Amino acid sequence: MSFEALFYALFGWVVGMLINHAADVLPRxxxxxxAPICPRCGMLRAPLAWSAVLGYLSRRHICLGCGCPLALRxxxxxxxxxxxxxxxxxxxxxxIQLGLLSLYSxxxxxxxxxxxxxxxxxxxxxxxxxxxALVGAFFNHDMTARQAVLxxxxxxxxxxAMYLLxxxxxxxxxxxxxxPSEEVPFGFGDVTLGTFVGLITGLPGVVFALLLxxxxxxxxxxxxVLVQVMRHRYKPLTTIPYGPFLxxxxxxxxxxxxxxxxWYLH
Ligand SMILES: [Zn+2]
Numbered sequence: 001m002s003f004e005a006l007f008y009a010l011f012g013w014v015v016g017m018l019i020n021h022a023a024d025v026l027p028r029x030x031x032x033x034x035a036p037i038c039p040r041c042g043m044l045r046a047p048l049a050w051s052a053v054l055g056y057l058s059r060r061h062i063c064l065g066c067g068c069p070l071a072l073r074x075x076x077x078x079x080x081x082x083x084x085x086x087x088x089x090x091x092x093x094x095x096i097q098l099g100l101l102s103l104y105s106x107x108x109x110x111x112x113x114x115x116x117x118x119x120x121x122x123x124x125x126x127x128x129x130x131x132x133a134l135v136g137a138f139f140n141h142d143m144t145a146r147q148a149v150l151x152x153x154x155x156x157x158x159x160x161a162m163y164l165l166x167x168x169x170x171x172x173x174x175x176x177x178x179x180p181s182e183e184v185p186f187g188f189g190d191v192t193l194g195t196f197v198g199l200i201t202g203l204p205g206v207v208f209a210l211l212l213x214x215x216x217x218x219x220x221x222x223x224x225v226l227v228q229v230m231r232h233r234y235k236p237l238t239t240i241p242y243g244p245f246l247x248x249x250x251x252x253x254x255x256x257x258x259x260x261x262x263w264y265l266h
Contacts, residue, residue: 001086004089004094005086005089005090008086008089009082009083009085009086009089010082011085012081012083012084012085012086012102013051013053013078013082015081015085015102015106016078016079016080016081016082017050017051017052017078018106019077019081019106019109019110019113020052020071020074020077020078021036021050022110022125023073023110023113023114023117024036024037024039026114026122026124026125027114027117027118027120027122036049036050038063038065038066038068039071040063040066040068041063041066042065043063043064043065043066045063046060046064048060049061049070051078052070052071052074052075052077052078053075053078053079055070056075073117077109077113080109081109084105084109085102085105088101088102088105088255091255095141096139096141097139097140097141097142100136100139100140101254101255103132103136104129104133104136104196104200104254105251105254107125107129107196108247108250108251109247110125111125111126111189111193111247112243112244112247114243115189115241115242115243115244115247116243116244119187119241120189121187121189121190121192121193121243122189123189123192126189126192126193126196127192129196130152130192130195130196130199133148133152133196133199134149134152134199136148136199136200137149137199140200140202142202142257143202143205144202147202147203148199148202149199150202150203151198151199151200151201151202151203151205151206152195152196152198152199152206153198154198154206154207155194155195155197155199155206156194156195156198158194158210159186159190159191159194159195160191162186162190162191163186163187163188163190163191166186186242189243190242190246193243193246193247193250194210194246196250197209197210197249197250197253197254200250200254201253201254201257202257204261205254205257205260205261206253208249208253208257208260208261209246209249209250209252209253209257210249212245212249212252212253213242213245213246213249216245216248216249217240217242217245220240220245221240224240
């Protein structure tokens with residue numbers, strides 16, 4: 001591995017720590033510039049435990065306040081982010097494209113974590129992310145600004161329509177199944193995330209990203225139902241968060257969109 005790639009991997013590790021910190025404090029409505037705390041009891045963490053990897057290696061991973069260990073998610077994020085950053089570095093080299101796609105990947109990872117852990121896609125994350133993606137559209141080498149903006153617009157219209165339809169349909173299903181539920185199957189956060197994905201994948205990439213989202217989410221939902229039926233614990237109207245599927249599909253199309261389109265058209 002070249003020195004530059006190693007440097008970028010180290011940078012990715014620090015960014016991974018920041019993603020973990022943001023995922024710990026933002027859903028609890030704390031400011032980003034607070035010191036890392038235990039998400040469970042709020043106790044300040046030892047400096048070595050600011051990094052989950054270092055925390056486990058130095059055996060400072062147990063909170064002194066509540067005895068709760070550092071989340072394994074934090075370790076995973078600190079390991080995956082450098083790998084992701086090195087992968088992007090190998091593909092794009094030091095360039096504006098590398099900076100943009102790294103930043104977009106950070107947003108996608110953060111949203112995936114908060115949606116999985118709290119069923120939450122926060123405006124505090126998505127509003128700045130949308131602004132950055134809108135400006136970034138003019139510097140993206142993989143597409144024209146027009147394609148990017150059109151991608152965002154298409155996603156916004158389609159997902160907003162889904163958002164408007166989702167609640168009445170789920171209420172109706174709940175009434176039919178005699179299990180009234182107020183759980184929102186498709187929240188406004190999914191609309192903002194989808195628009196972000198549209199801006200970073202552009203048109204026509206966003207169409208493939210949305211198709212991949214529907215396919216992958218449908219496949220996982222079918223597997224969940226299958227497992228529930230096999231264990232005789234079938235719960236009708238179980239909803240799954242769409243954010244992670246949108247984020248993963250968005251990432252795949254953001255990086256490999258041009259290759260996929262080339263393959264599809266030829
Ligand atoms: Zn604690």
